[in-house]
Amino acid sequence: xxxxxxxxxxxxxxRGQQVTLRCSSQSGHNTVSWYQQALGQGPQFIFQYYREExxxxxxxxxxxxxLQFPNYSSELNVNALELDDSALYLCASRPPGQGWETQxxxxxxxxxxx
Amino acid sequence: GQNIDQPTEMTATEGAxxxxxxxxxxxxxxxxxWYQQHAGEAPTFLSYNVLDGLEExxxxxxxxxxxxxxxxxxxxxxQMKDSASYLCAVPGGFQKLxxxxxxxxxxxx
Numbered sequence: 597x598x599x600x601x602x603x604x605x606x607x608x609x610x611r612g613q614q615v616t617l618r619c620s621s622q623s624g625h626n627t628v629s630w631y632q633q634a635l636g637q638g639p640q641f642i643f644q645y646y647r648e649e650x651x652x653x654x655x656x657x658x659x660x661x662x663l664q665f666p667n668y669s670s671e672l673n674v675n676a677l678e679l680d681d682s683a684l685y686l687c688a689s690r691p692p693g694q695g696w697e698t699q700x701x702x703x704x705x706x707x708x709x710x
Numbered sequence: 711g712q713n714i715d716q717p718t719e720m721t722a723t724e725g726a727x728x729x730x731x732x733x734x735x736x737x738x739x740x741x742x743x744w745y746q747q748h749a750g751e752a753p754t755f756l757s758y759n760v761l762d763g764l765e766e767x768x769x770x771x772x773x774x775x776x777x778x779x780x781x782x783x784x785x786x787x788x789q790m791k792d793s794a795s796y797l798c799a800v801p802g803g804f805q806k807l808x809x810x811x812x813x814x815x816x817x818x819x
Contacts (some may be wrong), residue, residue: 638809652805701752
C-alpha cells in the first residue's frame with residue numbers, strides 16, 4: 597500500500613475525445629509527477645507539479661495538461677485523444693525535500709483509445 | 711541527456727540466481743534506481759545506488775560501477791512471484807526519473 601490512489605482503473609475512449617485522470621497523494625506530498633507507460637516500455641515523464649505549479653515537463657504536446665490541488669490531489673487531462681495515447685498512466689508523489697527513493701507510484705489508469 | 715539499455719527479456723528457474731544488467735549514459739550522475747513492476751501494477755522501489763559497489767538487501771542485491779556506466783540487479787533463490795519487469799532508472803534533473811524499457815523476467819518451476 598503506497599498511499600497513492602488513482603481513478604479510474606480502466607478507461608476506454610475514442611479518438612478525438614478528452615479524458616481526465618485523477619490521482620490522490622499522501623498527505624504532505626506536495627510533489628506529484630505523471631508518467632505514461634506504453635505496453636512493453638518503461639514509464640515516460642509527462643510533467644511534474646510542485647505546490648500547484650508545473651515545474652518540469654517532458655516531451656509531450658500541450659494537449660497533455662495537469663492540475664494540482666491544495667488537498668494533494670491532482671489531474672491529468674488529455675485533449676484530442678490519439679490512438680498512441682493508449683497506455684498506463686502513472687502518478688507518483690513524494691514528500692517535500694525528500695529524495696527519489698521516497699517516491700511512491702499509484703496503481704495507474706489504463707487508457708485505451710479506439 | 712540520458713540513455714539506458716537493459717535486456718528485453720530473461721528466463722530463469724525457481725531457486726536459481728539471475729543477474730539483470732543495465733548500462734546507462736547520463737550527464738551528471740545522481741544515482742541509479744531499480745524498480746520491480748508486476749504486470750498491470752505500479753513500479754515499486756527496490757534499490758538506490760549512488761556509490762560504487764554492491765548493496766545487498768535480502769534476496770536482492772544491486773551493483774554499480776560509475777566509471778563503466780553499469781549496474782546490475784542480482785536476484786537469488788528465485789521464486790515464482792519474482793516474475794515481473796525490472797526497471798532501471800536514473801534521475802534526469804530534479805523533476806524526473808528516466809527509465810529503461812525494462813527487463814521482463816519469467817521464472818519457471
